[in-house]
Amino acid sequence: MDQRHAKPYQARVQLLNGQLRELSDWQGFATQPKQIALCEQMEYLAEQPMDPEAKAERIKELQNEWRDLGGSSDRNLWSRFKAASDKAYEPCKAYFSAKSGLKQANLEKRSAICEQLESFLNNADWSSIDWKAAERIHQTARQEWKEAWPVEFRDNRAVQKRFDELLKKLEAPLDEERRKNEALKQAIVEKAEALVDHEPLQEAMNQAKALQGDWQAIGITRHREDRKLWQAFRKACDQIFARRDAERTEQQQASRAADESAQAALEQVAEASSDSHEESVTAALATLRGIDESNLSKGVREQVQQEKQRLNKALSELKLRAKMASWQSLVMAATTGETANDSVPQHWTALADASDASDPAELVIRAEILCGVPSPETDQQRRMEIQVRRLADGMGSADNGNDQMQDVEKLLASWCLAGIGKDANTELAERLNKALANLNQA
Numbered sequence: 144m145d146q147r148h149a150k151p152y153q154a155r156v157q158l159l160n161g162q163l164r165e166l167s168d169w170q171g172f173a174t175q176p177k178q179i180a181l182c183e184q185m186e187y188l189a190e191q192p193m194d195p196e197a198k199a200e201r202i203k204e205l206q207n208e209w210r211d212l213g214g215s216s217d218r219n220l221w222s223r224f225k226a227a228s229d230k231a232y233e234p235c236k237a238y239f240s241a242k243s244g245l246k247q248a249n250l251e252k253r254s255a256i257c258e259q260l261e262s263f264l265n266n267a268d269w270s271s272i273d274w275k276a277a278e279r280i281h282q283t284a285r286q287e288w289k290e291a292w293p294v295e296f297r298d299n300r301a302v303q304k305r306f307d308e309l310l311k312k313l314e315a316p317l318d319e320e321r322r323k324n325e326a327l328k329q330a331i332v333e334k335a336e337a338l339v340d341h342e343p344l345q346e347a348m349n350q351a352k353a354l355q356g357d358w359q360a361i362g363i364t365r366h367r368e369d370r371k372l373w374q375a376f377r378k379a380c381d382q383i384f385a386r387r388d389a390e391r392t393e394q395q396q397a398s399r400a401a402d403e404s405a406q407a408a409l410e411q412v413a414e415a416s417s418d419s420h421e422e423s424v425t426a427a428l429a430t431l432r433g434i435d436e437s438n439l440s441k442g443v444r445e446q447v448q449q450e451k452q453r454l455n456k457a458l459s460e461l462k463l464r465a466k467m468a469s470w471q472s473l474v475m476a477a478t479t480g481e482t483a484n485d486s487v488p489q490h491w492t493a494l495a496d497a498s499d500a501s502d503p504a505e506l507v508i509r510a511e512i513l514c515g516v517p518s519p520e521t522d523q524q525r526r527m528e529i530q531v532r533r534l535a536d537g538m539g540s541a542d543n544g545n546d547q548m549q550d551v552e553k554l555l556a557s558w559c560l561a562g563i564g565k566d567a568n569t570e571l572a573e574r575l576n577k578a579l580a581n582l583n584q585a
Contacts, residue, residue, distance in 0.1 A: 474579070
């Protein structure tokens with residue numbers, strides 16, 4: 144303003160300047176205790192061992208409080224606060240210097256990670272790549288990037304942008320492969336669900352096991368999606384094998400019931416067959432043959448089979464004993480001429496026609512040879528001659544049971560039907576019956 148326009152305001156400005164100086168004096172008087180307190184706090188802070196980050200933060204807070212008080216016109220007080228601040232910050236200075244070097248080293252690590260990722264992407268053959276290895280590279284890069292911290296924010300911007308772009312390039316084919324594999328696993332889940340009610344059950348279980356192998360052969364998937372698919376697949380497989388467990392329980396129950404029934408039948412059979420009558424043994428065998436062995440346990444099935452064998456053997460012995468008794472009766476009847484054609488087995492007629500025996504004594508000796516019974520001393524010479532003749536004829540001894548029985552029947556047919564027994568005495572008949580008795584015991 145020129146002097147003409149400024150003159151009216153000069154007195155007013157001088158008055159206000161005086162008031163301002165007075166207020167400044169009062170302000171210094173009011174803030175000085177607070178500033179002294181800040182000096183004391185800073186001096187105390189300088190002596191405390193603290194984490195550098197926390198200490199630097201506290202120094203900053205005290206400095207802000209000093210500024211909020213408007214500074215100080217007392218140069219001694221300001222020098223005191225400044226010296227305490229410098230002393231307090233001294234250990235922080237080395238820390239932040241080292242931290243700055245660490246940030247630079249981490250920035251270099253991140254740059255190296257980008258170089259490695261870019262090299263991998265440039266050389267990757269996605270048609271034959273190891274997808275699990277590629278996924279590990281993706282995970283490792285993210286982990287190492289995270290570990291390379293702290294970094295200077297401004298310096299990291301460009302490196303971070305490059306890293307994000309490289310990750311996207313790697314994630315794109317990985318995500319495509321994951322979705323393709325998830326579709327394969329979804330198809331396996333659907334196949335497993337279709338097997339829940341499939342018959343036969345064994346075929347369903349075999350196919351479920353094969354599907355488990357197929358599942359393991361499938362490559363990478365997203366973790367969350369894979370977990371959902373696995374739960375669905377596991378549920379279907381559990382339902383399939385739960386049917387097996389239910390059938391197994393049912394079979395065990397049926398086996399217990401069958402065992403109890405078979406044990407009762409075995410006890411009944413043991414009582415019924417103990418009297419050694421052919422009718423009782425036949426009935427006991429019929430009872431055992433009526434048992435359905437398909438549901439029996441191994442031990443009870445063996446008991447039933449052993450009892451069948453025992454009864455079959457007993458029945459055979461009873462029938463043989465009855466047959467021998469009948470034959471012995473026919474032998475004695477033939478010596479008296481009482482044997483009739485209708486009292487002997489029908490096939491004996493053909494056997495009698497084919498027999499070459501004509502002498503009662505020779506017939507008895509031959510029977511004794513066949514049945515393994517010694518002949519009297521007086522017939523030893525003749526027995527030897529008969530044995531030599533049999534050997535010469537290629538007959539030897541009848542080792543085969545069926546041949547032995549047939550040869551004995553031939554002799555009996557001749558004894559009863561060819562009249563040989565009629566010419567024999569009682570002693571020869573008794574010797575013949577003794578030979579038959581030995582055959583029965585054999």
